[in-house]
Amino acid sequence: MDRMPNWADAVLVPLISLLLAAILSAGVILAIGESPVDAFSLMVEGALMRSAGWGYTLYYATNFIFTGLAVSVAFHARLFNIGGEGQAMLGGLGVALVCLYIPWPHWSLAIVAGAVGAALFGALWALVPAYLQAKRGSHIVITTIMFNFIAAALLNYVLVNLLRPVGAMDPATARFPDAVHLPTFQDMFSTAATPLFRGAPANVSFFLALLACGLVWLLIWRTRLGYEIRAFGHSDSAARYAGISPVRITVVTMLISGGLAGMMAVNTTMGEAERLVMNATEGAGFIGIAVALMGRNHPIGVLLAAILFGFLYQGGAELALWTNIPRELIVVIQALVILFTGALDNMVRMPLERAFLAGRKRRA
Amino acid sequence: EPALIFDLGGKFDKSFNEAAFNGAQRWSQENGTSFREIELQSEAQREQALRRFAENGNNPIVMTGFAFGNVLGEVAPDYPDTKFAIIDMVVDAPNVRSVVFNEHEGSYLVGMLAAMASETGTVGFIGGMDIPLIRKFACGYAQGVKAVNPDATVIQNMTGTTPAAWNDPVKGSELTKAQISQGADVVYAAAGGTGVGVLQTAADEDILSIGVDSNQNYMHPGQVLTSMLKRVDNAVYDAMAAGPDLETGINVMGVGNGGVGYALDEHNAQLVTNDMQNAVDQAAEQIASGDLTVHDYMSDNSCPVN
């Protein structure tokens, strides 16, 4: 007998946690002398009431889906991949090399190659921490943090010293050729009469992200590998008994995780900037942690949480545009969401469990 | 209603962006009207801010910093009825005014002052991000120093290679200490927010510093030799004053048209003697008249002196 029905753990706990985070956020807005209601309606207005707003929301969401899936796949094997940021940076490098040095006839080919390049580089960047965890027991949280910094230095070096076009000011690659331009939502859904998603960066990568959700679901719950990943995550001693190699699972899971994180770059680098810039990831790797936590490591949850965070990002940008509220408010809200859904979830779960237990006793 | 977009360094960098803000502020106070502004936090916001302001009917839209170049090139054609002004970068579009400054000329002038004020014959330069634009500052400065004292040593350091270099006062401070230990007694900071650390350390260690972009003499009165003025404020003021009728094309601001210069006020009056002032003013005149050409690093990516 469990203490609490599954649905309560999967839905009720995160919802209440989210609510607590929202209440505190409102308090913060009040404290800096602004109206939470106005702020919220401005965010909704700017992020959800216009097609271009959705275009931004879904653009950010695409990033978060990839990094959220990356964190959650690793989490099923009880590996805490904090390295999404670095893996995504390297993914960007993969995309840039694919786009700059191979002449693509059409974007449809380029996106496949770009995704492969991104996934490959992201996976490679996850490989060393994975290997060290599996073979030498080095705590993957620390190694992936270290690899984030190493990635930043590496990318810095590559952009400044190798890939920056002569005479350019900012550390970025040259623009990708037009052939690899990915269709944006504007290209796809606008008609002459009704312009939609004008200027918004959302692009076909969003569908790639949806595809990734589906594939991850199949992988985790329908394949042998997923069965082994989850088994290893629940009990590594049992996995050993069953002949599931911890080294293999750790490495393979982290490769998949790193690959997913890397694929975020298809959206930012190929889809939006169309060149590799220094800080293309902008913390999305870390948001992935919050997204995975909120989404309870399930692709559908990750998708919904990613859209929520996309909304926060876009809404936050709108706030900064039209009010004096700094965009850091969004960082604070993010922090509160991570805190309540991730670290303090027992604060919600414990009383709920007690309530369910008491309810059951009364019925019995 | 015009709009102003600040680059990632932020509006209060005491330097480049702040100069832009001051210009806009001056315009708004004189006319009793308001303007829209935003400080960018992320790359993806550049385009968003441009479009949102354009759609909102803001005109003209002024932005500070070369980093907008790429994005503006894409966005400007979508809003032919909106005028854009970009500072520090040339964007070729019919509705864009590109304002560029002859920073090398202003730097030349403060370089002369540095050489004249230096007792050790060694002066320093601390740049922000290592890009051609900042090398242009450095090169002009070095030329000015050598013009006064051909035997002088100019120590040059760049803070970094990424935009973070604009906002790293700790590093600015350490670099200043390093230059002082190498004998520098005047240090010129062309490094945005990083310069705050440079000026602070120079004041703490009792040497002279030179500010950049805005007039920074007030920050440590009596200890900032001068500031290389880059009249971003004027550029912004002019653009806003012109309103929707903003003249487009390339607008070069140099010593001749008061676009760059050096700052003299009550805070550094005792530091700049009459002789020094005369010498510099004379050089300024020569530059304005074309008798003296200061080499522009960005013209060939090299510097004749260093």
Next chain:
Amino acid sequence: MSPHSPADAPAIELKGISKAFGPVQANKDISMRVMPGTIHGIIGENGAGKSTLMSILYGFYKADAGEVFISGKKTEIPDSQAAIRAGIGMVFQHFKLVQNFTVLENVILGAEDGGLLRPSLAKARGVLKQLAAEYELSVDPDTQVQHLSVGHQQRVEILKALYREADILILDEPTGVLTPAEADHLFRILDNLRAEGKTIILITHKLREIMEITDTVSVMRRGEMTATVKTAETSPEQLAELMVGRKVLLRVDKTPAKPGAKVLEVENLRLVDDKGVERLRGIDLEVRAGEILGIAGVAGNGQSELLEVLGGYATATGTVRVNGAAMPLSGPGSDGQSRRACGIAHVPEDRQHEGLIMPYTAWENTAFGYHRDPALQKGLLMDNAAIRADAAAKMDRFDVRPPDPTLAARNFSGGNQQKIVLAREIERNPDILLVGQPTRGVDIGAIEFIHQQIVRLRDAGKAILLVSVELDEIFSLSDRIAVMFDGRIMGVRDPAETDQTELGLLMAGITEKPDRPLIDAVDAKLDAKEAREAGHG
């Protein structure tokens, strides 16, 4: 004993103690009295709530309801500090020691004098020397605990309690980890303590020990206290019945074995663990078709490692042949999947941490370890419908209750969890079955069933290697008995021609009659083992 207590007041009296862990009611309205200067036994099956009750008395858990009286005075015990102040000391079933602290540091932890360590350590060194002499509890005060054998770690726990001047000493299943000789030694110490007027509560489920040493005994079943009787006035049979709630038959019906060909042969098997300690030091044995080879020994002498090597999840050197064919012991082909493919099935010692994935459903667990079997796949995906149907059938044949394959494994009781593991392994019809502690934590009813299944498999001509720390179980199932000590087989005996005493000596590593007191001989053996292991630490 406190001088103020009225002479006839019980040293401990519990009234109406209840404790629930979430949905599990571990203690239900328990009352109990323990008289001063006696040894009071508590007996009950696994999970009956013995440890919980004692942990409440020691302030480790807080009771949901109930009162505690010490020497007649009502005493609140909100934490262990209060219990220690009330003169209670406890040796837990799972030791509570800091592994990388020295014995001395462990002893003073929480009982230091003053803020600085130096004086406390000096004082404790003196007291320890005295206690060691007084109670034959010698351990080197400067050794790190992780380098001590379990028997010696237990001494540290007892010393901790004595150092705190405990009048009431609780020992939770102290003999589970001891050789018979060490257990006898422990009982002598307890005798001494009782003679000094200390009160002792002894938890065990070995009826022999209860009969041997206790004055009174309480029986627990499913969270309740079913009876308290004077030891002199009861019998093992009566206690067993009180424990389980019905008459029990502890013998297994089986016919003599008809051993066939050698199925499993092991030669010179050696294993060095990741600390560099040699855990298997040249094992030779063979198991024939149609026989059960039982391996007896105190936990921690290499039995687990032996099972791990044979089961394919530890690497070793030496030779292992299955049906005459040599198996790789490291590298490719040495993993569990390959072993299963060769007809080796394995019921692991620890079903919760090895045999099952607790959050997985029962049907998912019935494929565990065999999940790569092509028969369970449909294209790239797993054929979950087939696995589920198969699981329902297996659970039915093994009488798993409740027979619901969609329930998570953690929601089955221990006995039913074990049946799920057995169903999975036996129904595969393997040539060799490795079984570790098959009935640990399982009630008597289920024990009968599990023993029957193992014998049935033997009678079907399969080879079975049984590892158990329960000598009774070894005796009742095995056709031959091998005894392990410190990574070696000390001897192989025919169960009909040996007895508990002989096996007990072998379990302590003693092969011939010692010329000095038994416990010293045992200690010498253990010291040698410790020194060997510490040498690599």
Next chain:
Amino acid sequence: MDFLTLLQVLDSTVRLATPLLLACLAGLFSERAGIFDIGLEGKMLASAFFAAATAALTGSVWLGLLAGIASSMVLSAIHGLASITFRGNQLISGVAINFLAAGMTVLIAQDWFAQGGRTPSLMSGGRFEDITLPLAGTLAPVPIIGPIYAELISGHSILVYVAFLCVPATWWVLFRTRFGLRLRAVGEAPEAVDTAGVSVIGLRFAAVGICGLLCGLAGAYLATGLQAGFVKDMTAGRGYIALAALIFAKWRPWYALWACLLFGLLQAVALRYQNIDLGGIVIPVQFMDALPYILTVVILAGFVGKAIPPRAGGEPYVKER
């Protein structure tokens, strides 16, 4: 490199190692008690801001220091609440705290000072001035020793000396006192501490509190000692480097000193020299920036002696499921 330059580099090493050392010792207390803390960065940042802001508003650096420590300890309390009281995931809590500090500092700075997330520059009373040790002037002319004493040892702000004194103090507390014994025990085997009648929760909160205090010192030093004011994200990853140093030091106080000095030296060199030319081979500055992290990974990989963290580290103490 001549002697004077070397001295300058070492001088700057001392300055840059100070915040690392304080944060590293902070982490040491916390992790020795079994509470992993990747929120060092956030605590330092919060302290840097509140120290600078208070010093700017009151003109007193000491009030600033107190405010910095208080803010850091508030974040510590949140971490304690999440990871000790509610048995949450310590890593996630640390991540949240880093975000919280990054956002809150700018938000409040903007609200109070409206200077784009920075505080006003601190004037003299609002900063820790450098202390000239006795005889520094007199000894300076003595060759070798003189400059070392006058330049390297003398002339730092008080917090630098505090930080360096914290090393022996930490060692003494951990290995020579009752509190230290219990603290180390609770990081190795909390159940042993619990059954010995000592409160696990109390000890862990105490450790987390000390961690907050030391992070507070580190942050205050950044904003009021090393710098004259707060700028957004001014910790610039120092919390993570301190974490790296902690692992590098294998959770020991004296090793922590050497690790922080090494990482400080790397930073000092990377600050001064953009690219280091080693006769043909040019070491790019980015490599110098990454070196502390690379070294830490090497240590973690166990190629240079294995780093074994406290056994109960990262795990909440759960008695009843």
